[in-house]
Amino acid sequence: MRFDFNVDKSAKTATIVREFNASLPLVWDAFTKKEILDQWWAPKPFLSKTKVMDFRVGGRRFYAMVTPEGAERWSLQQYVSISPKTHFKMSNAFADKDENPELPGSEWDLTFSEDNGTTTVRVVIWNESLERMEKMIEFGFKEGMNATLNSLEQLLETLSHA
Amino acid sequence: MRRDIFQAIADPTRRAIITLIALQAMTPGAIAENFNTTRQAVSKHLRILTECELVKQEQQGREIYYSLDIDKMQEIDQWLEQFRKIWISRFSQLDEVLSTMKKLKK
Numbered sequence: 001m002r003f004d005f006n007v008d009k010s011a012k013t014a015t016i017v018r019e020f021n022a023s024l025p026l027v028w029d030a031f032t033k034k035e036i037l038d039q040w041w042a043p044k045p046f047l048s049k050t051k052v053m054d055f056r057v058g059g060r061r062f063y064a065m066v067t068p069e070g071a072e073r074w075s076l077q078q079y080v081s082i083s084p085k086t087h088f089k090m091s092n093a094f095a096d097k098d099e100n101p102e103l104p105g106s107e108w109d110l111t112f113s114e115d116n117g118t119t120t121v122r123v124v125i126w127n128e129s130l131e132r133m134e135k136m137i138e139f140g141f142k143e144g145m146n147a148t149l150n151s152l153e154q155l156l157e158t159l160s161h162a
Numbered sequence: 163m164r165r166d167i168f169q170a171i172a173d174p175t176r177r178a179i180i181t182l183i184a185l186q187a188m189t190p191g192a193i194a195e196n197f198n199t200t201r202q203a204v205s206k207h208l209r210i211l212t213e214c215e216l217v218k219q220e221q222q223g224r225e226i227y228y229s230l231d232i233d234k235m236q237e238i239d240q241w242l243e244q245f246r247k248i249w250i251s252r253f254s255q256l257d258e259v260l261s262t263m264k265k266l267k268k
Contacts, residue, residue, distance in 0.1 A: 003253070005246045014245065018253050022260040030256055030263070040259045043251035 016123045024114035027121060028085045057082050062099055076101045087111050104128030176207050180230060183217060187229035
């Protein structure tokens with residue numbers, strides 16, 4: 001399945017194109033229903049926890065990425081436009097636990113299309129500041145590294161007791 | 163002051179300067195000869211690149227030579243690679259979710 005990842009630093013955009021071996025309605029649901037989103041949104045070992053999701057224009061999704069240690073990093077997404085099963089646009093920003101966004105955030109543009117049972121999703125992320133994008137990764141990367149090191153530590157402990 | 167490294171390379175003149183000094187260390191005068199701009203403007207770009215630690219300075223006699231800090235450039239690549247990995251991981255999880263959904267529908 002196709003996977004393209006491009007970052008245009010001068011336009012401050014990241015474009016991700018991915019094909020899925022599933023019909024469009026299924027993929028659309030996976031992106032727009034919180035029960036399904038929470039199953040895949042967070043890259044392992046994180047968990048995605050959606051507190052509120054109201055998928056309509058002007059509606060929002062307030063969710064946290066939860067680290068294996070239980071630390072929560074909240075984000076607020078707001079839906080700017082929706083064309084069912086074709087396209088939706090949202091703003092995305094880190095937030096505190098009371099839903100106060102930390103601006104500037106990013107703008108996300110998602111397009112869906114199906115051809116012969118294969119669904120293509122195109123995600124374009126525009127950042128006000130690339131430093132913010134850097135922060136976003138830094139966070140994920142550091143926590144991810146810690147989680148990996150922690151589980152290694154546990155594994156070594158188990159082995160030493162075995 | 164910590165500068166935004168990506169802002170530094172977002173400017174076309176600064177990208178051109180990076181390309182030039184990646185090949186060899188150069189003095190500000192020699193760099194300016196390649197551009198249709200003032201030496202002051204080039205100096206300003208070099209200052210920003212220096213503040214971002216993308217370029218190194220080396221004094222040779224009376225001249226200062228600027229060269230590219232390769233390690234710093236690799237940092238940018240590594241950062242992008244992390245970003246790419248997040249999406250790979252996220253989407254491979256979505257593949258699994260979709261295949262489960264398909265089975266449930268049948």
